[in-house]
Amino acid sequence: MTGKAETQMPTKADTQKTASKAGEWTECDVIILGAGIGGSITGAILARQGAKVVLVDAGQHPRFAVGESQNPQLVEWLHILAVRYDVPEIKHLLDIKAVTKYIGAHHGRKQSFGFVRHVPDREPDPREATMFVIPKMLTEASHMFRQDTDTYYFNVAAKYGCTLRQNWRATDLDFDDDGVTVTGQSGEVFRAKYLIDASGFRSPLAQKFDLREKPARIKHHARSMFTHYVGIKPYDDVCNYPDALRPPAESRSTAAPCTT
């Protein structure tokens, strides 16, 4: 969250002059850039607590999003948020039964995180695979179908009173001592005391304040490729894993409807 001006930022008078030239602006307490699962849940919490919130997104729900796996710690954090800020809908993410009942039938049960070493032009060797199986007693976490999850929480944010904009890309941010002026591609302008950037890896805030490390400290030659697949065989069925090395059948993961 930031509402503070940096050097060379325009003054409040400058920004309001610019805004008024373009038309009118709408005042709010908090503007959130990005209505993915992060922005929408944050918006719901703040609006539930009485803040006047504007939640904007460059795209439109339902839309593709990657990042489906829940782990036990996330489930616990979500539980704390639901209780502490009195947003019972967050509890609908806590176990697969609630997710399926309230959010959508396309979610799976999250039972393991699997990794397999890939060497170009060589079949994967099952002895070079690692599987972290989440103990059942810890969680009934889900493998989220983010199209549905994100749409659901966007609607929850609406229910608690957030002002919503879709197909609304923030193109200009101007900070001053009292807050921030945010201008969208459409020319619409919002004035807010605080801004939350939940826009993901293309963060306008990081761009505006040149927050990315150049060059980045972490150097690697890795790439990530991701998509959703339908109708593929489970890894266990194609890896020729010797029976003696397989986990007991009852602890094997059931295939989720989609995966990255």
Ligand SMILES: Cc1cc2nc3c(=O)[nH]c(=O)nc-3n(C[C@H](O)[C@H](O)[C@H](O)COP(=O)(O)OP(=O)(O)OC[C@H]3O[C@@H](n4cnc5c(N)ncnc54)[C@H](O)[C@@H]3O)c2cc1C
């Ligand atoms: C390959 C891959 C696998 C992953 N797997 C996992 C996983 O298993 N588990 C996990 O927890 N996380 C995973 N992640 C990370 C996860 O995807 C992100 O942390 C998560 O999606 C972030 O959600 P979010 O709501 O913050 O952002 P997003 O879902 O990215 O939403 C950001 C929103 O901001 C909007 N936006 C962007 N720019 C603007 C703008 N200028 N103005 C207005 N709106 C804007 C976009 O339209 C978008 O809807 C994975 C990431 C990748 C790349």
